[in-house]
Amino acid sequence: MAMALDVDKLRMGLEEYRRTLEVQRNALQSEYQELQRHFNALFAVYGGNMAEEFRKRWGKTANWFEDYLNKAAVLDQFLAERIEQLRQM
Secondary structure, three states: OHHHHHHHHHHHHHHHHHHHHHHHHHHHHHHHHHHHHHHHHHHHHOOOHHHHHHHHHHHHHHHHHHHHHHHHHHHHHHHHHHHHHHHHO
């Protein structure tokens, strides 16, 4: 009986962590999209060598955002699978 309570606690903890991760990921995705819109608007009117350097640096930052969001999605799927396994116990 005590084991069932431990499994339930673990499942509930993972569910809470997954919800928190989802909120954080959704907020970051939204903010990233907003930054991308501003960046696109800026480069519609901004040119020159400094603009190209900034574009390169933004490209690296954008890649980091996308990589992080992709890894967070993989983590979410992993958590969902583990939560489901705990439900079956």
